[in-house]
Amino acid sequence: MEEIKNEVANLDDSKLRKELQEAKIPIGPIVKSTRSIFEKKLVEFKLKEKGLWKNPEEENSDVIKQKSCEGNSPVGSPKGEGNEVPPVGEFPASLTSTPKRTPSDSYYVVCIPVAECSKEDSDFVTPSKAVSHLFEDQKEALKLLKKNPGARFKVFRSQKEAESFAGLRENLSTPRSVEVGNNGESSSGTKPADSPNEFRSPKFQQYVALRKAIIGQDKDKFNELVWGNPRYLISTGDTPTILQEGSRYNAVHITSQKDLPDMCKLVLDTLQNPDFIQLMYPGENEEVVAQRISHMVDLYINVPDKGNFETPLHFACKFGNLKMVEFLLSYGVCEKNLKNRYGQTPAEVVCSRSKVSGSEMEDLKKKILELLEPSDEEEYYIPVFRSEDNTSPPHIGQPWSPASSDSQSGQSFDATRSPVDIDWTVKAFAGPMSPKEATSMYHKWTGRKKEFMDVQRSDDEKGLERIGRRLSQSAGVPWKEYWDFLDEFVNLASQEGLQKLEKYLSEKLEEAEDCPPDKIPQADEIVKNLEVEFDDMNIHDAITTSQSKCSNKGAQESDNLNVESKIFSNCGKNKVKEQSCYSVNDVILEKHRTEILRKTENSVTLDKSFDLDDLCDTFSHLRLSDSSSASESLINELASTIPGSGDHSLSKGISVKSNSSGSLSSTTENTSQSTEGSVFLSPEESVSSNPGTAESLILSPETKGVFIIGTSATRTDMDVYRAIQHMSISDDFPNVRKWKKQIESVADDLRSKWPTPLRKLRRSTSNPTLPCTPLVRDNRIFRFSPSQTRNLSLSPFRFNRPSSEPQPGSPQGLNMAAFPSTRLFFE
């Protein structure tokens, strides 16, 4: 035997391993600490082989057993007793500590309330007496205690104290004993009603058993455990139980990790079974149970673990458990964008730990991402709201998603609308984007950054849009805004937008080309002549020539002026047609202007009945006012000024103008025309543009170049220009390019004075053909929150918000929480 021992001891690690393997002894690593055990095993094996084996351990084990018995008995017995005692408060703890004292030192007084005995009496409420018993032996004291629920005991060091305490005949029972008596009557002893205490939380080892059952897919065992004690799944405070200590996994974590959708379903189904909750909390009404269920399911599905802060969905994605992902996502509460310790969402960790590889993994990944993709379908939009007539300040709506809107649909607005209510319309929106992006963008947008505030204040038409445009560009979020002239939502700073603009401009151009020239053949002729002449004549010559031409025709001043203005405008247009290089055109235009100016001056001075100074004043005044609202006053002024100047035929033109002031659109055009003229030209020059104005009324539309609205530059031009300012326009869009160049050539401050085109007022009640195009995507019509949307049938982007306050524009009737930005304006 010694030989064998030596032999084995002399083996080196690898040989020992080999021999052990041959002997089919299960082995682990052979290191210093384990070697002796393996050696012993091998020796044992070898001895057995030779038949020399006597079991020395049997003797040893006997010894150990004896030892353990001796060691256990003093500690073990009180503990065993302690477990049997009904757990009321801290009793077990105090019990375990008492045996350390020598028993003779302690005296136990057990008080049994008398109320217990007279339970049936109705006046048990004031039990004033108690029976006390004095014990020296702890065991006996506990026995009595156990027999009498509600009894209390106290430990004393000296017998004297104990006796004097026992002598007290007052009620020393715990208050609980009274309650027990009370409940005992009501629920007549079927089950104790204080059921939350009925089930004890399982021990850690018991949780491990449940975990094993889940991993082993042992459904019977699972049901047995869980229905035997609901606390296996419901921890204190309705939180999930932790089945894996350390990393704090709950049952759903484990099933996700191990790819056990069936078990996961079982777990969650059990949790959602009202009977199960009733078992835990008997006698609760359905509402509370439903609340508990949704709370628990939410926690089970969304609580992150302690290691990497990952949710079950992270696990399922990470390990490529397709079915699990599918199952988890089938729960609406499942949050798809929670981040783990390293800031990754489930979508970002898909298949990172998957066992499969290569193309198989790619397939799996694609499938899982497809499942997750709808998470992005929780698209959030940030709308810009404007009132129909821009009388109330625009504001930015809260991030909104089509998905979330349904929940709000319950909100109803009263049908009665007062005329002062504002029609809020979505005029622009950024999105779709993730909720997080949306929130951050919303805060940036509404934040009081100086730069933004300046833009917003200086530009009430498109201020918010300009900021939004910039923000969405920097965030890489799609942006769309409503353009009146295109009658749709489009981002002009995109290829699609440019295409639309191009189409619009070319249509406009065609329209302008089609109309006017045949009406003024004479002028056309003159234009051509003039052009020829200008090409090789100096200005002075030109003046004399054209003057003579005009006089040759024998026209009156008015005709003169009219014709000249035609020349002026037609020249410009022809040039546009003929020459692609616009700057040259500009130069020639300028020539014409100068020439016409001089001529006008001549003709005006010839007639002498025309008060030039007056008109100059009028126009310089006009130049300052760039709002369309000024048009009315301007016309009046003109009308009052000019007819006073005599029977000049120009007054005809003016009166035509003032007559036509009834027609809103022509008035605006008119105004914009004259304003534009005054902007382009100096005050004296504006005289020459005046006939042009009159002319344009008669022969509208006339163009000098192409503008977006009407025949002259307006606010809209500037707004559009700003939208595409930083875009380089490719050759595919010649008209846009031309237009942009044309706008660019105007100085910034002049541009800002361009007039606002007249708003086409749209009354939803009177005019059902509304301009708003529903944004249709994937065959779904996106509506901005039904709570904000009325007249849905008319246009999804319209909504009216009634204000309860009588003042127009007051947002009192609005949900302030939903539109915090309004506060910014109204507070």
Place this chain on the structure above:
Amino acid sequence: MSSTSKKHRDFVGEPMGDKGVTDLAGIGEVLGTRLKDRGFHCAYNVLGQFLVLNKNEELFMDWLKDTAGANAKQGRDCYNCLKDWCDSFL
């Protein structure tokens, strides 16, 4: 240490279960086979050794060097991996 490797994170974030030795940071194919030859099939085997060596960095790295021929970096990675795991789970 500026940042941790993915392997480290994956190991440290979860219960060890019965992960293989190659799941440990710093233990690749080569070291893995060597460790397996010596009976260290699972990560918990190495953890055991780590604990027996009193979680001492120097001792553990020396041991890994002797048993598997690990270099200093591999040794340190493995040490940190087990240490972080113990910090969060023991």
